[in-house]
Amino acid sequence: MDQQLDEIAAPPAQAALTAEDVRAAAERISGKVIHTPTLYSRTLSKIVGAEVWLKFENLQFTAAYKERGALNKLLTLPAEAKTRGVIAASAGNHAQGLAYHAGRLGIPVTIVMPRSTPIVKVQQTRGHGAEVVLEGDSFDEAYAHAREIEKARGLIFVHPFDDREVMAGQGTVGLEMLEDAPELDTIIVPVGGGGLISGVAVAAKSVKPDIRVVGVQSSQYPAMYLLKRSEPVAGGGDTIAEGIAVKEPGMLTRAAVLEHVDEMRIVSETRIEEAISLLLDIEKTVVEGAGAVGLAALLPAKNGAYRPEFVGRKIGVILTGGNIDPRFLANVILRNLARSGRIGRIAVLLDDKVGELSKLAGLFTRNGANIIEVSHQRIFGVLSAKSTETEIEYEIRDKDALEGLLLDLDEAGYAYEVMTISGRRPGRSLRGRH
Template identity: 85%
Template sequence: MDQQLEIIAAPPAQAALTAEDVRAAAGRIAGAVVHTPTLHSKTLSKIVGADVWLKFENLQFTAAYKERGALNKLLTLPPEAKTRGVIAASAGNHAQGLAYHAGRLGIPVTIVMPKSTPIVKVQQTRGHGAQVVLDGETFDDAYAIARRIEGERGLIFVHPFDDREVMAGQGTVALEMLQDVPQLDTIVVPIGGGGLISGVAVAAKSINPAVRVVGVQSNQYPAMYLLSRNEAVGGGGDTIAEGIAVKEPGLLTRAAVALHVDEVRVVSETRIEEAISLLLDIEKTVVEGAGAVGLAALLPLKNGAFRPEFAGRKIGVILTGGNIDPRFLANVILRNLARSGRIGRLAILLTDKVGELAKIAEIFTRNDANIIEVQHQRIFGVLSAKGSEVEIEYEIRDKDAVDGLLHDLEQAGYTYEVMTISGRRPGRSQRKL
């Protein structure tokens, strides 16, 4: 193991997770959850320089792996607990998995969700018959509220990750992966609270002790990563990977990670967005931010070089869920098109006279750039009363074509600024009107 986590003793009421727990869970939930495919991606393998296999957990009925652990927990409850009902705190996928299977089994269920939860997840959870309480700004707030309601109403709390039966259910993902693709030597797993990676690591290493298990977190919520470096837990803020936006990992899960996980990494929001777009573009599959962090960790370095620690390995990547808000997905797609140069926006200074805009349009046409939107500005940010600024949004083939467009604008004597996701930057030509 490359990095040791600080091991904090598990709560005495629950013993450490074992491979036998995971196998027992697999037997319980068989037939009630989808044995999702683990498929080889030739294109992604070429992009990252490794042999990449994708586990499509976004093809579960609730579009996420979480229903595995939720169902296993429900099936192990005593009859009187099933009658009283269950409660959980969740950013979405645990809520949907628990609500769906509790409804199917006739068990009353209440879910507390943070107010920031994407509406698609709220609607789907309610659609499964759950009573949804929208309260709290973060998962931790929702968790505290759910525990209070648990005591007030005498419900059974189903933890989204720090529960032995939940962890065991999530571990069945690894059993399926190694059954379908036994040659895997690395499994890359998203980490929020740690329930999935705990189950996966225990199950995978019971089959092949040499398999490498790598956890990945958003750099906005790097709790398990910080623990692996013996640093204080921290993090917070907006992330597109809200499904793993957990500030404090569980006690059971951090102990399991310490014993069985080889490495924990972090990835940026930009890389997560790139991974979402790649999966949609190449695999034609919709994956939420939390589900895309595994692929994000494999993407080449900024200079285009393959990551040497992954090069040539046979890697299983778990696409944990596909419940992404359509508006966020649209933004991710457009932002990635902008980063790749296929969509751009220029602010160009013009002399305010007849025909100038037509000249600009001709330059765009000559470079096969399709103009999407034009905005004209004669007052703010324009130095001369005889000048104007026009902002042009366009689509074009690739970055090489952009270079040709900018060259022609410069040759024609125009001053421009390139508008990017992070702001404006001056063009190469600094000729003033």
Template identity: 60%
Template sequence: MASEPIPSDLTADLPVTLPDVRAAAERISGAVVRTPTLFSQTLSNLTGARVWLKFENLQFTAAYKERGALNTLLQLDEAARRNGVIAASAGNHAQGLAYHGARLGIPVTIVMPRPTPIVKVMQTEGHGATVVLHGETFDAAYAHARELEVERGLAFVHPFDMPSIIAGQGTVALEMLEDAPEIDTLAIPIGGGGLISGMGVAARTLKPEITLIGIQAELYPSMYNRVKHASLPCEGDTLAEGIAVKYPGELTARFVEALVDDVLLVSERKLEEALSLLLQIEKTVVEGGGAAGLAAMLCYPERFRGRNVGIVLSGGNIDTRLLANVLLRDLARSGRLARLRIRLQDRPGALFHVAKIFHEQQVNIIEIYHQRVFTSLPAKGLITDIECETKDAAHLDGLMAALREGGYSVSMVELA
């Protein structure tokens, strides 16, 4: 059990306090999963820290967002429960609100941008919500939701910039510090800032000396810009789409500025690596935002080495095709999967002799691609790309050395 609360001036002027978070925990108890906080020996060995993982991807809708959504729904008055609620979301907030709204008999309307993947629309409708598709961007969907709020007399539930949402998300920290009181550092993903705001209030009050680190995707440094007074661009296709927020909350920014020690940015490559490691080592599937904490430990090892670090696996809703791409790219970067470009003469037996070297080196050939036309080689020359599977980088190096000893010009087709 965490130590008794120590009053902190840091939380004095904030609209959510530890009692609010504890009240939220009592409200939602039994209706959301009390997810485990488990020590990872392998990740600890890998990072030089002691690492605990909070498995919020094990919630029914596979994300922590249920906590704040349910805490908000349970505090609605009778009129609001009868009329229903509305939100703008294309992700985990929509599903959490839809699921618990249906369970409580509260009508839920979700406004999503028209380009939202159909699977997300179907998942949200599957939880009982009415989905309205409007606009090409989240901002357009959000504006329309606020219009419908007034027109239909609905209660608007913001995905992050709302005290009841923040208090609900803070219950994650209560559970983590109860299960692993030795944690002295929390690495928390930031999108709009609701999770780190709630966790920050709880953790900072229970354990004033704790270090709070916020993590954002390098392509969407909105909260980083706010607290660091920077002006980095917020755009691009990020793996961490759940935390790809262009404008941080005004309310949550106050919490971050008051409570958080630092905000770090992580690259797409480290997000991919972290996601792959969690699947391989912990046998757990996370979305890009859920991998952000581990990605930060890989990007900035010196910030975490020797510390007792708690990481929130905030969600597990990732498209299966995207997951497959990430895993294959990680295999390629580790040398276990490669595409080799080999220059051959266009004559009988040329490919046989190359394949023989692959056989001798015990390398499995997956695909072969010939290119005779779109090449700068003479007409009797050709380029062959061979996709192959090796044991590791050293095995791949041995294959390339053997091909060169056989007289072949060979290079690797590199990943971005």
């Protein structure tokens, strides 16, 4: 997944992207990338209070939309440039898309990745026939090294987003959406450097001038959101949406966004996690963090209220990619189960006597809670040698069932704390009983 670009060398002067550019790209790449489905989601529509269609770009061969722009760029290169080869700096979807299509076309390709790039991504990129150069401790250092190699070898640098042909290729997503679901009145697009939303906005408005195009970013990397508000660019930090973790958007893309995009929004990390889990649970589809931010922007407020600006609208949401580490995905799923109350952990203070754990387990059984794991702690933080702190991890039907369990614990006189993602929530005083 593409990391942030702290400093971006401005590309050669290029004319503004046009709808004709996107249509030409669509004809050029037709049959060489998957025309992914745009499908109506009855369940998600009910959840968010709008009519929702999903564009499954995570079903591309490389599991991301990035190969559209990469392929269009490669196909527009002159023959001599194709012989010399291309180069890019990327640790993710751009690398995969460029390497795959360059390999398929017989074009030499070099990808520069930071030394910290997971080995699986390095192997996947090499598997497409790319020469992989590991250089630098950060993406910025890898990017700088790629530009040095570009000059030294006379290669063509393929920018992940700030390139007219790349933007045009990405814009074909918008044309396909309106071909498959012409009733759409809103398209929601994840935004990092801005290549996708630039192409989609230009293409969509050429077909349907009154369509609303909304961009979404992680609150950790809100660069385009701030630019749209005429505020200084800022941001950076850990985010689940690594694929759109861009500190500084492109020059071509920012111009396109300012002209053609109706609104920019930001979403929290928690909301992105919820969207990933919902898509897996409801649509049975795996989406990475960057690919889930569009749905995250639609989710109801914490009090359950619909987003009034989206209620009743016909909305297309682009699921931009599905490249997420399985272990990381498992963690997201478990965290969301904990957040919803379906799994949890309770620390209970017990007398260290025979039968006490059995009595406690009976309360869990009575409330339909399945005990997953039990651990004891008799030393640290326990005030009496005759007591033990017992942590019980459980799964339960829902929050209502959990409230029944907590009520039983209170009535039985137990001191306990409910352990949550954000910390511990006391029931009775766990530390003051003995």
